[in-house]
Amino acid sequence: MKFLEKYEFDKETIADFLNNSPKKMIDAIKDNKKLVGANIEYLKDLGVTNYQDIFLEYYDMFLMDHSNFVEIFSKYEPEDLIEKLKKNMKIIEYL
């Protein structure tokens, strides 16, 4: 899961994630790290400040096809989206 360091995840956070996620999901993320990385990078480049928390909570969503993943967030004005996600990332379930 070292590839997460490229997106500024610290070692402690990665360790927490590995310690608290089902093995099958971890294997799936490792097998699709390019896709997962692309989705993380999209959120990071969009300016979402708590993208790491979002990944830790909704990591299975990052296995989505990249174009579908982008489409979920691109519907909204970035500034609005960033602010709302920062206040309560659970709104991701309603996007």
Added chain:
Amino acid sequence: MTLKEKLDLLNLSDREKEIAIVKNSATLAIIDERDFDGKLSFLNTKDVKITKAREIKVLTVSLEDLTKNFSVLDEIHESDLYRYEPLALTVNVIDIYKRIKYCIQNNIPYKTEKGYNPAIYTKREAAWKKFIDENTMQRNVPVNEQKDNGNVLSFEDVLSEPKKEEDSIYKIDFDGLEMGNENKVEETPVLEEATRENIFSFDNENISPSTPTEPLSSEDFDYDHIKIDDYLNSEIDVHDMDAASKELEQGTEKLNNTVENAKSAYEISLAENLDKELEMYNNSFDTVSFNDLEPESFGLGR
């Protein structure tokens, strides 16, 4: 077993199924169909319901681990946590066990009638440390205070508490944990929501597990008058948001353009007028601001 067959076995609403198709298809594909039924049966016997698309990943946990998780928390009579929050089944049960024990020993409120504090099952160790720091600081008691100086037990004291071998189905090997304020802790919005007074204390009174509380009446939340911004900014906890999500289900079909994407993966029969509506919607679609989304479109507001 196809993805659709797996979905049909879950007790999801139509809206949650649509969300699962778009956001959780990969998770559904990962779930081993050989023990899919077995896991669902086990969870049913434990009265754990998978009702949200985001909870589907619970089924990627092995049946052995699901059983172990319940066994460990049954020892301290706290397996209700999984009924309140099925996603806690994906978190390391030993961490949850240690955290609950610490809260009990130090009389830190960690649950109410509505559910458990997310700090108990957070993935982030830093978030848990922040929670106990906040609760310990409120009482002006250092975290690592010695047992002799008061009622506060340090984490090491909890870990070293003798435990009978025959009482433990799984031998629990506690590692010493360093506690304290020396490490800077990142802010986690979810935890911030969970530890605010208005969720875990009512009328400025501290709530402990033994303190009876009256549930909020429905008059306290008049969802028809809450606009979308107020809804997103309101101090509503997860369980109230679940109640609000039922309101969101009404009138969201027009905004949902995910069926077009789902068609390639599933044979989903739709009413002809819905296809036309979606096509019109997609063709006229432009950047949408949150402020442009009228509350009515989410079934909220007047």
